[in-house]
Amino acid sequence: MSKHDFRGGVLIENPYPLNQLSVVEVPPPKKAIYLLKQREGASAKPKVKVGQKVKVGQVIAVSNNDYCVPMHSSISGVVSAIDDQPIAHSSGLKVPSISIESDGKDDWISLKGCGEEVDKCTPDEIIEKIRNAGIVGMGGAGFPAHVKIKGAQGAKTIIINATECDPATLCDDALMRKYPEEIIKGIEVLMYACQSQKAIIAVEEDKVDAIIKLNQTIKNKNICVEAVPIKYSTGAEKLLIKLLLDKVIPTGSFASSSGVLCQNIATVKAIYDAVVIGKPLVSRIVTVNGSALKNPSNYEVRIGSSFSDIVKKSKPSANPHEIRVGGMMMGVDVPDKNYSICKITSSIIVDEIKIKQKESACIRCSKCNEVCPINLLPQQLFWFCKSDNTKKASSYDLQDCIECGCCSYVCPSHIPLVEYFQYGKALVKKELREQELAAKSRERYEFKEFRLDRIKQERDKMMAEKKAALKAKMAKEKDNKAKIAEALKRVNDKKK
Amino acid sequence: MIEAIIVFSIFALLLGLVLGFSAKKFKVKGNPLVEQINSILPQTQCGQCTYAGCKPYAEAIAKGEAKINQCPPGGQEGVDALAELLNVDTLPLNEEHGETKPKHVVEIDEELCIGCTLCIQACPVDAILGASKVMTTVIASECTGCDLCIPVCPVDCIYLIDLKPSMDEYVPNMEKVTNV
Amino acid sequence: MITGKPILNTSNLMLQVIYGLILGVALQFYFFGWGVIYQITLALITGIAAEIIFLKIRKKSIDVIKDNSAALTAILLAISIPSIAPWWIVVLGTSFAIIFGKQLYGGLGSNPLNPAMLGYAFLLISFPLEMTRWTSSFLSFGEGLNVIFSSINIDALSSATRLEEAKFALMEGEVFNPIQIDQTVWINLGFLFGGVYLFYKKVITWQIPLSFLAGIIVMSALLMLVDSDHAMGPVFHLFHGATMLGAFFILTDPVSSSTTPRGRLIFGFLIGILVIIIRTYGSYPDGVAFAVLLLNIAVPLIDYYSKPKVFGR
Numbered sequence: 001m002s003k004h005d006f007r008g009g010v011l012i013e014n015p016y017p018l019n020q021l022s023v024v025e026v027p028p029p030k031k032a033i034y035l036l037k038q039r040e041g042a043s044a045k046p047k048v049k050v051g052q053k054v055k056v057g058q059v060i061a062v063s064n065n066d067y068c069v070p071m072h073s074s075i076s077g078v079v080s081a082i083d084d085q086p087i088a089h090s091s092g093l094k095v096p097s098i099s100i101e102s103d104g105k106d107d108w109i110s111l112k113g114c115g116e117e118v119d120k121c122t123p124d125e126i127i128e129k130i131r132n133a134g135i136v137g138m139g140g141a142g143f144p145a146h147v148k149i150k151g152a153q154g155a156k157t158i159i160i161n162a163t164e165c166d167p168a169t170l171c172d173d174a175l176m177r178k179y180p181e182e183i184i185k186g187i188e189v190l191m192y193a194c195q196s197q198k199a200i201i202a203v204e205e206d207k208v209d210a211i212i213k214l215n216q217t218i219k220n221k222n223i224c225v226e227a228v229p230i231k232y233s234t235g236a237e238k239l240l241i242k243l244l245l246d247k248v249i250p251t252g253s254f255a256s257s258s259g260v261l262c263q264n265i266a267t268v269k270a271i272y273d274a275v276v277i278g279k280p281l282v283s284r285i286v287t288v289n290g291s292a293l294k295n296p297s298n299y300e301v302r303i304g305s306s307f308s309d310i311v312k313k314s315k316p317s318a319n320p321h322e323i324r325v326g327g328m329m330m331g332v333d334v335p336d337k338n339y340s341i342c343k344i345t346s347s348i349i350v351d352e353i354k355i356k357q358k359e360s361a362c363i364r365c366s367k368c369n370e371v372c373p374i375n376l377l378p379q380q381l382f383w384f385c386k387s388d389n390t391k392k393a394s395s396y397d398l399q400d401c402i403e404c405g406c407c408s409y410v411c412p413s414h415i416p417l418v419e420y421f422q423y424g425k426a427l428v429k430k431e432l433r434e435q436e437l438a439a440k441s442r443e444r445y446e447f448k449e450f451r452l453d454r455i456k457q458e459r460d461k462m463m464a465e466k467k468a469a470l471k472a473k474m475a476k477e478k479d480n481k482a483k484i485a486e487a488l489k490r491v492n493d494k495k496k
Numbered sequence: 497m498i499e500a501i502i503v504f505s506i507f508a509l510l511l512g513l514v515l516g517f518s519a520k521k522f523k524v525k526g527n528p529l530v531e532q533i534n535s536i537l538p539q540t541q542c543g544q545c546t547y548a549g550c551k552p553y554a555e556a557i558a559k560g561e562a563k564i565n566q567c568p569p570g571g572q573e574g575v576d577a578l579a580e581l582l583n584v585d586t587l588p589l590n591e592e593h594g595e596t597k598p599k600h601v602v603e604i605d606e607e608l609c610i611g612c613t614l615c616i617q618a619c620p621v622d623a624i625l626g627a628s629k630v631m632t633t634v635i636a637s638e639c640t641g642c643d644l645c646i647p648v649c650p651v652d653c654i655y656l657i658d659l660k661p662s663m664d665e666y667v668p669n670m671e672k673v674t675n676v
Numbered sequence: 677m678i679t680g681k682p683i684l685n686t687s688n689l690m691l692q693v694i695y696g697l698i699l700g701v702a703l704q705f706y707f708f709g710w711g712v713i714y715q716i717t718l719a720l721i722t723g724i725a726a727e728i729i730f731l732k733i734r735k736k737s738i739d740v741i742k743d744n745s746a747a748l749t750a751i752l753l754a755i756s757i758p759s760i761a762p763w764w765i766v767v768l769g770t771s772f773a774i775i776f777g778k779q780l781y782g783g784l785g786s787n788p789l790n791p792a793m794l795g796y797a798f799l800l801i802s803f804p805l806e807m808t809r810w811t812s813s814f815l816s817f818g819e820g821l822n823v824i825f826s827s828i829n830i831d832a833l834s835s836a837t838r839l840e841e842a843k844f845a846l847m848e849g850e851v852f853n854p855i856q857i858d859q860t861v862w863i864n865l866g867f868l869f870g871g872v873y874l875f876y877k878k879v880i881t882w883q884i885p886l887s888f889l890a891g892i893i894v895m896s897a898l899l900m901l902v903d904s905d906h907a908m909g910p911v912f913h914l915f916h917g918a919t920m921l922g923a924f925f926i927l928t929d930p931v932s933s934s935t936t937p938r939g940r941l942i943f944g945f946l947i948g949i950l951v952i953i954i955r956t957y958g959s960y961p962d963g964v965a966f967a968v969l970l971l972n973i974a975v976p977l978i979d980y981y982s983k984p985k986v987f988g989r
Contacts, residue, residue, distance in 0.1 A: 006987070040664045091666035238988065251988040360686050360743060361785030365930040366881070369937070374987040379935050380979070386670075397986045412686045413785075419668065426667040433665065438539035441640045444621035445541045445549055451622075 004246040006239045008373040009231040010406045012167040015328070016289050020209070021298045023174045023285060024313065028056075028075045030102050032304030033340040035087050036061050037095040039142040042068040046098055052079045057109040057280050059132075060098050069134040069144050073100055074282035074302035076107035088325040088339045090332045090422070100304070113278030118189050123153075126193045126275050133274030134281045134343070139165060139235065139264035140326050142344040145271065149193055151254060152261035158190055158199040159244060162210070162265035163228060165235020166327030169347040171285040172265050174298040176203070176210035179269055180217040186272030187223055194261055199223045200244055201265070204230050232329065233373050233404040237262045251400055266346075281343060286310065290350035292317045301341055307348055308337035316350055324349040329405040357414035368407035368417060374400050378407040378417050385424030390431055393424045401425070529558045536577045540569040541620035542642030544594045549620055563587065568594040569641075600656050601639040602646065606631050608653035615645035615654065686784075690744035692879045693925060694751060696870035700921065701755060703866040707859040708811050710820030711759030715766050716751055718824075722770040723750030730779035745784045749773055752792035752925060756918065756965075757799065758810045760823045765806050769795040789972045790932045793965040800960060808961060810837050812859070839917045840961045842908050864920040871924025883940035884933060885923040891948015892919060899956055906956050913952060922951070922964040932972045939975075939982035947971050 037043030044061035048054060054073040061071040080101045084094035114121040114129070121129070131146035139161060152158075160183075162172045176183065187199045203211050205227040214225050228234055228243060238249045241260055249255050255262050263271075266284060273279040282303055289296040294315035301310055307323075324331045325339070327347055368378035376397060384393035398421060407417040534554035545566035547553040556562035557578070564578040565587040572589050579586035589596070604615070604624070611629040623639045626632030634654075646654050704712045727746035731738045750770050757766055773795025781787040800807045815823060837860065874880045892913050899907035913919060918926070927933060927944060934943035947967045954963025971978075 037663065087663070089663055089666075090668060091661070091663055093661060093663055093666065095663065242987075248988055251986070357685070358739075360740070361783060363686055363689075363745075363785050363930045364933075364935045365689065366935050366937075369935070369984070370881075375984045376986060377936060377983065396983070397989065400986050400988060412689050414685065420670070423668045423670050430665065430667055434538075437640075438535075438537075440638070441539040441541060441621045442534070442550065444623070444638060445539065446551070448620060448622050449549075 004243055005229075006242040006373055007375055008371045008406060009233050009239075010371050010409055011230065012232045012329070012409070014167045014170075016168055016291065016296060018170075018289070018296055021170050021174060021287065021289075021296060023178050023298045023300055026299050026301045026305065026310065026313070028102060028106050028302050029305040029309060030104075031080070031306070032073075032075050032100050032102070032302060033085050033306070034060065034071050034073070034098045034100070034304045035085060035095050035340065035342055036071060036097060037087070038136070038342045038344055041065070043096055044068055044071050046082050046096070048079050048082075048098065050079050050082055053077070053103075054079060054100060055107045055109045057111065057282060059280075060100075067144055067147060069131060069136055069146070070280075071098070072134055072280040072282055074304050075100055075102045076105050077102040086339060088332060088334050088342070088345070092335070111278040113274070113276045116185070116276060118192055118275060121275070123193045123195065126189065129275050129278070130193075130271055133270070133279070135267060135270045135274060136281075136343050137264050138266035138270065138284060138343060138346070140330065140344050140346055142342075145263065145267050148256065148261065148263070149190070152194050152256035154259070155194050155196050155256060155261040156198065156259040157245065157261075158187065158194060158196050159240060159260060159262045160187060160199060160201040160265050160268055161235060161237070161240055161262055162201055162203045162207075163235040163240065164204065165233070166329050166331075166347065167232060168289050168328040168349055169287045170289070171287045171298050171346055173207045173210050174287075175266055175269060175285050176207070177213055180213045182269050182272045183214070183265060184217050184220070184223065185276060186268040186270075188220060189271055189275045190261070190263065190268060191222070196261070197222060201225045202228050202234075202240055202244060204228060204234075206230055233402070233406055236373070236402050236404060238402075239373050251397075284341070284343065284345070286341060286345055287347040288314045288350070289347060290316075290321075292319065292321045292350045292352045303341055303343055305341050306337070307339045307341070310341070311337055311348060311350055314350070317352065320353055322351045322353050324351070329409070330403060359415050360413040362413055362415055365412060367410045367412065371406040371410050373404065373406065374402060376401060378421075381424065382415060382417055382420055385420040385427075388427060390424065390428045394428060398424050398428065530554050532581055533557050533578065536570070536574060536581060537567060538569045538574060538640075540640045540642045542569060542640070542644060543620075544568050546593070557582075563590065565590045566593045568596050571596040597641075598658060600641045600658050601636050602634055602641070602643065602654050603636070603657050604632055604634055605653040605655065606633060608651050610651055612650055614648040614650065618644045618648045620644060686745075687743045689879055690748045692877050693748055693874060694744065696874045696879070697751060697755070697867070697925060699869050700863055700866035701751075703859075703863045704755060704759070707814065707863070708759040709813075709815030710817050711811065711815050711824060712755070714763075714820055714824050715754040715757055715759055715761070718763055718766045719750035719754035719757075719770045720747055722767045723747065723753075723774050726771045726774040727779065730775060731783075734779065734783070736783065740783065743784055746774055746778075749778070749791045749795075752921075753795045755921070756792070756796050758807065759820075760809060760811045760815070761806050763824050765799060765803060769799040772798050785931055787931055788975070790926060790929050790968050792929075793926060793968045793972075796965045797969055800965065804960075808837075808840070837917075837961060839955065842912065842916075843955075843961065860917070861915040864915040867920035867924060871920065874924060874928075880924065880928040881937075881940065883937055884927050884944040887941040887944030888923045888927055888948045889914065889919075891945040892952055893948075894945075895949040895952035899952065903956075908956075913955070917951075917955065917962040918964040919951075922947075922968070926964065926968060932968075932975065934975050934978045934982070936979055936982045936984055938984065939978045942978050942982060943971055943975065946974075 042063055042065035044063040046061045048060045054060060055076045056073060058073045059070050060073050077100050079098060081099040083097060085097035087093065087095045118126065127146050127149055130149065135145040136142040137145060162176060164170065164172045191199055199222060201214060203225055211225055211227060226244060234240055234243060237255060241247050241249060241255055241262065245260065247258055249258055270281045283300055284303065285298050285300050287298050288310055296314055299310050299313065323334050323337060325334055325345060325348055326332060328349055362379060362382055364379045366379055372378060381393055381396050381398055384396065401421045403418050403422060405418045411417060534551050537550040537554060539550050541549045543549065545553045547556055553562060557564060565575045567574055568589065575589055576586045609632050611626060611632055613626065613628050615632065616624045616626055620642060621638060621640055623635045624632060624645060625635060701712065723746045724741060727741055728738050731740055753770055753773055754766055757769065773791040777789060777791030777794040778784065778787045871885060875882065893910040896907060896910045896913045900909050927947060934940045950967035950970060951963045954960065954966055
């Protein structure tokens with residue numbers, strides 16, 4: 001049990017009755033849709049054409065951008081469409097996607113990994129393998145794993161985040177119980193790739209089975225399991241580091257610069273698959289939970305499967321539902337089940353429709369500040385964001401908000417504070433973008449003025465030079481004429 | 497009586513010295529006014545304000561020759577920001593100069609373009625690339641949406657394109673979120 | 677750290693504060709009789725009516741009345757007013773508190789000043805005579821009605837408060853025993869008990885009440901040392917006047933008090949100091965209302981300079 005702590009946080013019980021869910025393996029779906037943009041930033045470009053046959057594990061989209069990993073097909077079949085499909089994001093927008101219809105064979109590409117003896121590969125080769133396997137942070141942020149590992153070369157400590165981070169999500173627990181060997185081996189790969197000395201697996205203290213299983217599996221004395229309190233927002237990377245190592249990672253810098261690498265436990269399992277077996281990231285465990293389900297469960301599903309197929313397996317009620325993706329605290333509400341599983345989809349919550357609490361006036365009770373793990377003043381930020389006062393909001397460190405939702409959870413006035421902060425942050429971003437654009441066009445405008453001016457000056461100068469040359473020439477000619485005239489005169493005078 | 501006058505004179509003198517000193521010492525070294533005004537203007541360089549560009553308009557405002565409500569791309573928010581900077585009452589946007597349009601860029605239909613280069617000369621920010629009698633194109637990331645190239649095109653091959661909303665630039669609609 | 681699904685909602689929060697007042701009010705009733713109940717009833721009717729009328733004028737949903745904040749303001753004002761004050765005092769004061777103290781600023785959450793204290797200060801300045809006549813005897817049901825609704829001479833009933841007595845005694849150089857358990861002490865203990873209840877229920881935080889009481893103790897002890905002719909000492913101040921009511925129910929109004937943890941310490945402490953200064957040297961007997969209003973004005977400044985240190989900065 002860790003001696004340290006971070007401020008704030010909320011103890012939230014899982015609102016749904018089950019605290020442990022088994023893992024159900026779902027056979028490959030008939031059709032899969034791969035979203036080529038899974039987080040903010042660049043999106044991968046399709047490498048296949050409609051009608052092309054693909055195998056499981058085949059690369060279907062790539063990008064030159066190092067922050068964008070390749071996408072692999074998770075089923076074998078034929079590419080049926082390359083179009084825009086909705087993404088589970090608050091914007092409700094569509095992003096480029098590839099659809100593949102299954103041929104029912106589940107035909108894999110040939111896999112070639114490093115095998116159990118990873119030290120046959122160099123750390124660089126391992127990192128390249130991780131990149132090529134399309135691995136991103138599977139806890140929800142989706143940050144490319146290889147970028148993080150590359151930045152954490154020589155990190156003293158590796159923290160494996162198995163804290164779920166969400167009261168209603170139980171997929172990490174299931175993973176630990178099902179794949180303890182793979183996880184430990186994955187950690188060893190990671191330690192080798194970063195040349196680290198120590199790894200800590202952070203598990204919530206109520207996940208007793210998982211802790212026992214892991215402890216039985218660990219043979220390496222440099223790896224240890226640490227039970228952490230079941231306090232919500234412990235799963236946030238910087239807070240977990242504070243809790244385990246009592247280190248504060250300064251705003252704007254990465255954990256790696258303090259010699260720490262933090263990876264989600266599902267990511268570690270994916271790293272094992274990629275490095276040891278050579279298998280790309282084509283499946284993950286998703287928690288399907290909620291009050292509208294008869295049979296909530298964890299499902300090991302292929303990436304790209306549709307939400308509705310998986311939810312159906314949990315026997316939802318016939319009523320209309322409220323659907324939330326990515327956890328009850330930090331997830332997003334989506335209008336229906338017409339989405340497909342991404343690499344970052346950790347949970348789908350299907351609830352009966354609840355009456356939304358009415359938002360009332362903020363009474364500045366400061367409960368939000370009490371629970372804020374970052375020690376912000378949400379009650380003040382709320383006013384600034386509400387009135388679009390981005391300057392003021394920034395001076396109260398709006399950018400440091402991790403959007404964990406503790407403040408919204410405790411607010412007695414039911415104000416959706418996090419939504420306001422997301423709005424404020426988007427406004428700040430928009431303003432920055434506009435300023436950048438304005439600065440660029442101003443520069444270009446001024447350059448054009450300068451260019452036109454220069455051309456004019458050059459032309460003037462050239463004209464002036466030409467004129468001068470002409471004048472000189474004319475003067476010379478005049479001179480010559482005068483000389484000729486003089487000579488003629490002399491001749492004439494002589495003649496006389 | 498005399499004493500009072502002397503005391504107050506000395507007092508006034510001292511205060512004057514303090515004021516003079518602080519005026520020098522704490523002098524605000526801000527941008528010149530034109531720069532400040534120009535930084536509020538949207539830099540579309542569209543000329544709808546009747547000036548040749550944003551900077552000339554800023555200069556005209558600074559001299560007091562132009563009103564602050566002549567910039568449609570800046571919208572009412574821009575007018576308000578100018579009013580705040582200049583410490584004057586804000587005005588409604590003057591619709592004679594046009595109305596605020598959503599952010600957009602232009603695109604040249606390359607099939608129709610005859611390579612006359614008129615648009616290149618019209619573009620205030622050099623965002624159009626091309627040369628005489630060859631295909632001409634717009635660099636979308638540099639285009640400010642000033643639309644100055646549209647009227648000069650002899651074959652009407654320049655179109656407006658609305659910017660596609662993207663996930664990265666998404667700003668939530670708070671009216672949908674709040675439940676008051 | 678907060679455990680489980682915490683509080684409730686805003687209207688429940690206000691209701692908890694009202695529950696916290698019950699013991700103190702019961703003691704007031706025990707000592708002063710039915711006048712207390714009449715004042716509270718009048719204030720509640722006026723307060724809620726004023727709130728509804730102004731919500732209508734502002735074209736807001738009158739559902740807002742359910743947040744119980746108008747009721748709380750009304751009760752706080754009613755129990756600060758002498759129980760034998762004529763009916764129009766409480767009606768005027770409550771409407772002033774609701775209209776000028778709250779609704780004109782934009783309703784709950786937007787008022788910079790504590791509405792109940794604004795109403796109280798308004799009454800105290802406008803009607804000093806009516807506002808400083810307290811009773812020391814129990815008024816029966818009928819007596820209470822008589823006193824409040826008809827303009828009978830109430831001189832026979834009224835007496836000075838202990839705070840005033842003490843002040844006069846010290847001025848005249850008479851012997852004054854600061855440690856004497858009387859009605860006010862009991863009432864203060866009642867509110868202290870209610871305050872502990874609120875703290876237990878996590879409705880209020882410890883910063884404001886404790887720093888306020890600390891301010892009172894420090895300042896009154898200091899005055900004992902430097903100006904013992906006027907000073908009454910910390911023990912007296914803690915259990916007389918509106919000390920406990922102020923500490924747990926008035927200063928802790930979240931809307932108008934400081935909102936940062938350090939700011940709350942400063943806010944409470946400064947009010948404590950001001951209260952003692954006003955009580956000792958001011959011309960009004962108690963100073964809680966004025967001290968609270970003065971510090972309410974300073975809240976934006978306090979909040980600005982007491983921003984907590986953000987994680988990672």
